Amino acid sequence: MTGPQPSQQPGPSHTPQPPGPPGAPSEQPPPSGxxxxxxxxxxxxxxxxxxxxxxxxxxxxxxxxxxxxxxxxxxxxxxxxxxxxxxxxxxxxxxxxxxxxxxxxxxxxxxxxxxxxxxxxxxxxxxxxxxxxxxxxxxxxxxxxxxxxxxxxxxxxxxxxxxxxxxxxxxxxxxxxxxxxxxxxSAALAAPAPAGPASSDPVARLRAVLAAATGPRAATARTLVETLADLLEQQQHVDHEQHVDHEQHVDHEQHVDHGQHLDHEQRDGR
Structure with missing residues (x-):
């Protein structure tokens, strides 16, 4: 902590506009201890x-x-x-x-x-x-x-x-x-896991972890998780494109093989 500042500073006054109506509570006060x-x-x-x-x-x-x-x-x-x-x-x-x-x-x-x-x-x-x-x-x-x-x-x-x-x-x-x-x-751990295929979706799992993030590092965790989610989505797109290319290649090879087989049968017939 730096030394005290006994004179008026250029910062705002102590009474800023709250996020809702003036004086409106943001949440109910938690139990006392x-x-x-x-x-x-x-x-x-x-x-x-x-x-x-x-x-x-x-x-x-x-x-x-x-x-x-x-x-x-x-x-x-x-x-x-x-x-x-x-x-x-x-x-x-x-x-x-x-x-x-x-x-x-x-x-x-x-x-x-x-x-x-x-x-x-x-x-x-x-x-x-x-x-x-x-x-x-x-x-x-x-x-x-x-x-x-x-x-x-x-x-x-x-x-x-x-x-x-x-x-x-x-x-x-x-x-x-x-x-x-x-x-x-504790509340995050007690929450029910998502049902169906979504529970095995890596992007959905990352977003669930993000939703439960708390504490002063939550902003950093949010950025990291969102970046990972984007990378996974991009990888899924690449995998899909590769799968489509593979299917097209297989179809092409099958077509070529079929054509060669027909040519062979025609030569034998002569």
Whole structure:
């Protein structure tokens, strides 16, 4: 993680247009567990520590290209969890993409600020502070605080404190990711195999594997599987052409043999 950025950055505001209607959830919140409670405690602590209006943890969903509200405290906490914003948009998206901490003041002055979305959450902030949540060298989430009070400690110390909170709770986010990947894999294994000839079709089998792909390498797996599928389809076409050529060659040879046999019979008749 690089050093904090205490001044306004050129990235978008923290309130991008979501993939559906403003504030609409992307999915139902999953069942709670100990890891979820740790994240809820983290956002409550972050909000209270900075006397902020709200705090949230975003989970990075690379498969769908989204940042999902995983936990929230303060304004909007009753409906934000489970909703999502497009990855790469807003302050949270900028932090997720760069791995840098940042604080933006006067965010409502930014032309990229989406006031309609902010109003749908119940809060139009003036200050946004956000830090990445990293694991094994990759950003897997973002901890964001809206309208924090940093007058007593200063922006740099405030971001250091928020970064420490994010570091301490990243393990919980990792456990949530692993749990969901395991659930997705179990669901894929439990799914019935395709019936009939399609189950032996190599292209269909590759596409089935692609459908079950999860995790940060899913995009790479998708490209690889699609390439293999294209190669197999091309090979099937080549095999078919070779088969047709072989049949035509056999027919030609048979015709030639038949003609030679007739010539031989005619010579014998003379």
């Amino acid at each position: 100990p890891s979820d409670e740790i994240l809820r405690s983290t956002v409550r602590l972050a909000r209270l520590a900075f006397s902020a209006a709200a705090a949230s943890v975003f989970l990075r969903d690379e498969d769908r290209g989204l940042l999902v509200f995983e936990a929230s405290s303060g304004v909007g906490e009753d409906h934000l969890v489970g909703s999502a914003i497009p990855e790469g948009h807003g302050i949270a998206g900028w932090v997720a993409g760069t791995g840098e901490t940042m604080i933006v003041r006067g965010v409502t002055e930014d032309d990229r600020f989406d006031r309609e979305f902010a109003l749908s959450t119940g809060l139009v902030p003036d200050v946004v502070m956000a830090v990445p949540m990293e694991h094994a060298g990759e950003v897997i989430g973002v901890l964001e605080v809206l309208d924090p009070k940093t007058d007593g400690i200063g922006d740099l110390d405030a971001m250091d404190l928020l970064a420490e909170l994010a570091h301490q709770s990243t393990a919980a986010l990792v456990l949530i990711l692993e749990r969901r990947r395991a659930e997705a894999e």
